[in-house]
Amino acid sequence: MTSAPSDIGAAEAAAMDTPPAQPARRRSPRGAGRATARAILLPLLVLIIILAGWFAVTAAGAVSPLLVPAPPQVWDALVRGVFGGLWWEHIFTTLYEMVAGFFLGAIIGLVTGALFAFVGTLYQAFYPFVIALQSFPKIAIAPLLVVALGYGPEPKIVVATLLAFFPIMTASIAGFTNVNPDEHKLLRSYRASVWQELRYLRIPNAMSYVFPSFDVAVVLALLGAVAAELVGAQSGLGYLLIERQQFGDSASMYAVLILLAILGVSLRSLTQGLRKVLPRSIVPR
Amino acid sequence: MARGIAIEDVSKTYDGSRNEPVLALTPTDLTLRPGEFFSLVGPSGCGKSTLLNMVAGLLPPSTGVIRIGGEEITQPQRSTGIVFQNATLLRWLTVRENILLPAKIGGKSLVEARRLAEHYLDIVGLSDAADRYPAELSGGMQQRASIVRALVSDPEVLLMDEPFSALDEFTRETLQDEMLRLWTERPKTVLFITHNIAEAAYLSDRVGVMSAHPGRLDAIVEIPLGRPRTPDIRSESTFFEIVAGIRTQIGPHS
Numbered sequence: 001m002t003s004a005p006s007d008i009g010a011a012e013a014a015a016m017d018t019p020p021a022q023p024a025r026r027r028s029p030r031g032a033g034r035a036t037a038r039a040i041l042l043p044l045l046v047l048i049i050i051l052a053g054w055f056a057v058t059a060a061g062a063v064s065p066l067l068v069p070a071p072p073q074v075w076d077a078l079v080r081g082v083f084g085g086l087w088w089e090h091i092f093t094t095l096y097e098m099v100a101g102f103f104l105g106a107i108i109g110l111v112t113g114a115l116f117a118f119v120g121t122l123y124q125a126f127y128p129f130v131i132a133l134q135s136f137p138k139i140a141i142a143p144l145l146v147v148a149l150g151y152g153p154e155p156k157i158v159v160a161t162l163l164a165f166f167p168i169m170t171a172s173i174a175g176f177t178n179v180n181p182d183e184h185k186l187l188r189s190y191r192a193s194v195w196q197e198l199r200y201l202r203i204p205n206a207m208s209y210v211f212p213s214f215d216v217a218v219v220l221a222l223l224g225a226v227a228a229e230l231v232g233a234q235s236g237l238g239y240l241l242i243e244r245q246q247f248g249d250s251a252s253m254y255a256v257l258i259l260l261a262i263l264g265v266s267l268r269s270l271t272q273g274l275r276k277v278l279p280r281s282i283v284p285r
Numbered sequence: 286m287a288r289g290i291a292i293e294d295v296s297k298t299y300d301g302s303r304n305e306p307v308l309a310l311t312p313t314d315l316t317l318r319p320g321e322f323f324s325l326v327g328p329s330g331c332g333k334s335t336l337l338n339m340v341a342g343l344l345p346p347s348t349g350v351i352r353i354g355g356e357e358i359t360q361p362q363r364s365t366g367i368v369f370q371n372a373t374l375l376r377w378l379t380v381r382e383n384i385l386l387p388a389k390i391g392g393k394s395l396v397e398a399r400r401l402a403e404h405y406l407d408i409v410g411l412s413d414a415a416d417r418y419p420a421e422l423s424g425g426m427q428q429r430a431s432i433v434r435a436l437v438s439d440p441e442v443l444l445m446d447e448p449f450s451a452l453d454e455f456t457r458e459t460l461q462d463e464m465l466r467l468w469t470e471r472p473k474t475v476l477f478i479t480h481n482i483a484e485a486a487y488l489s490d491r492v493g494v495m496s497a498h499p500g501r502l503d504a505i506v507e508i509p510l511g512r513p514r515t516p517d518i519r520s521e522s523t524f525f526e527i528v529a530g531i532r533t534q535i536g537p538h539s
Contacts, residue, residue, distance in 0.1 A: 182369055182371055186367070187390070189361045189365075189367050191361050192390045196390050200386065204377040205377075207377070280420075
């Protein structure tokens with residue numbers, strides 16, 4: 001209980017330190033260092049303002065604690081859930097559903113994208129339905145999936161897959177189709193076979209489109225998993241939200257939302273980081 | 286070894302699906318001697334790239350026949366190297382992998398290709414950059430790599446489609462000299478397309494002058510300069526006269 005205010009206090013102290021630090025940096029000849037400092041300090045400042053506002057609103061008793069619990073309560077709930085070990089099961093359930101949905105969506109998206117790119121008849125026959133599916137709010141089929149597949153992870157994986165699949169498929173179609181005409185001409189001048197053209201030109205080219213689509217897909221897979229859990233589940237962060245709601249435990253609900261935000265940002269950073277770390281032979285850029 | 290190119294009564298008409306058919310190249314006769322460096326100069330739309338693509342076997346002629354070493358061209362030849370205006374290096378392969386790609390696809394001996402690759406990379410000063418990716422290279426270095434790529438299969442015919450036009454003037458002149466050195470080392474028949482008259486004159490044995498609307502070959506000019514050619518030729522008065530002579534063949538600009 002005592003740890004929370006002292007933490008915030010430290011952050012506020014850090015904020016008070018920043019104004020004197022800024023003029024010192026301004027004198028520095030290197031503009032790049034100053035720009036980096038600003039890029040870090042300004043968002044930090046906004047975060048501190050938000051936290052301070054949150055504190056002020058709850059301290060003044062302006063809103064019901066059921067609607068907006070005080071930051072220390074949320075912090076306690078988070079610590080209890082994460083470090084007390086109570087929530088790990090739920091975190092792993094959601095992660096499992098999300099990762100499974102992501103990989104299934106990636107495989108199906110890649111393959112259908114390639115099929116649509118190469119088989120014109122398939123494209124003409126099925127693409128209108130794919131577009132219709134995309135316009136359709138897929139979470140709406142979650143109740144039906146729960147009826148069909150039960151309260152386990154399966155219906156969540158299906159929804160996560162459905163959501164993750166689309167951006168990967170469109171990227172796959174684009175990657176296999178949008179080949180630089182000069183590069184195509186080059187391969188033609190070597191009399192490359194269809195397989196060689198695929199191997200040396202179309203697949204690597206597709207990868208430069210597909211990898212960036214993972215950033216979106218990973219976040220959508222998380223959305224799909226959590227949304228389906230809200231419909232009916234026995235475990236998972238979505239389930240935890242519903243369960244805590246029934247106890248009127250707003251602080252825990254906030255803590256779960258924060259956890260979801262951290263999860264989403266981390267997963268996205270992971271795919272983005274992967275793209276930067278992997279060699280150009282795998283992720284052309 | 287080098288083989289000659291015979292272009293007999295070759296023309297190209299693009300038939301637009303909606304528009305009138307466009308005559309890109311009127312029937313043309315042209316013979317390149319084995320080992321000759323021949324340039325085609327002319328404004329945009331004169332059909333010079335069309336002609337090169339037909340010699341490359343990438344585009345079928347509407348009329349006429351193209352023969353390389355007596356053999357009629359109906360599809361791309363692995364004994365023909367091509368350098369495009371853009372380096373067209375695949376961005377997911379290192380410079381060395383790019384250079385060895387034609388040998389790999391053609392199922393040729395990689396040992397011999399590797400040996401030639403190292404040799405040419407050394408000549409153009411790219412040995413240190415061989416394991417880097419194209420995006421990490423300057424435009425001039427990329428185009429050097431693409432020339433080396435065209436040469437490692439030791440082609441009998443080399444087709445170059447405005448290879449230096451995207452480079453700055455200094456890099457362009459350096460590459461012209463490197464090109465001449467590479468060509469002298471292992472003579473091959475070169476068909477070189479450019480819109481730069483001085484470049485054509487500096488490099489070539491003969492220069493074909495083309496004009497547009499419709500595309501046609503107007504004249505062939507012999508370049509009376511000895512070899513090897515050195516950069517100081519560029520500032521000699523005889524060179525200026527040759528360039529001026531070609532320019533008069535082109536006539537008023539359209």
